[in-house]
Amino acid sequence: MAIDPVCGMEVDEKTATITSEYKGKTYYFCAPGCKRDFDKEPETYLKPSTGQRRTCRPSGTRTPSFGTPIWARAASSSGC
Numbered sequence: 001m002a003i004d005p006v007c008g009m010e011v012d013e014k015t016a017t018i019t020s021e022y023k024g025k026t027y028y029f030c031a032p033g034c035k036r037d038f039d040k041e042p043e044t045y046l047k048p049s050t051g052q053r054r055t056c057r058p059s060g061t062r063t064p065s066f067g068t069p070i071w072a073r074a075a076s077s078s079g080c
Contacts (some may be wrong), residue, residue: 002027005045006034022046 001010003028011028018029022042029035059068 004028004030004034006037007031 002013004011005011007030009012009030011027011030013026016028018032018035020027020029020035020039023036027038027042028037031079
């Protein structure tokens, strides 16, 4: 299993459909938003971790200003 460098989720390299090549290495992503963020600033996500990662959520969702995010309540078992 590979680790999505943006959100830290595990991604199966055998079935992954969202990837990027950077400096001769293939990176795997759980969702298009993670790939998009990585492609904009790859070095940001390749630095040693500070213990903080972006929270992954399905594209097209929003976080309300209070309470549990809508996507968290409706999250499926398939992850992002």
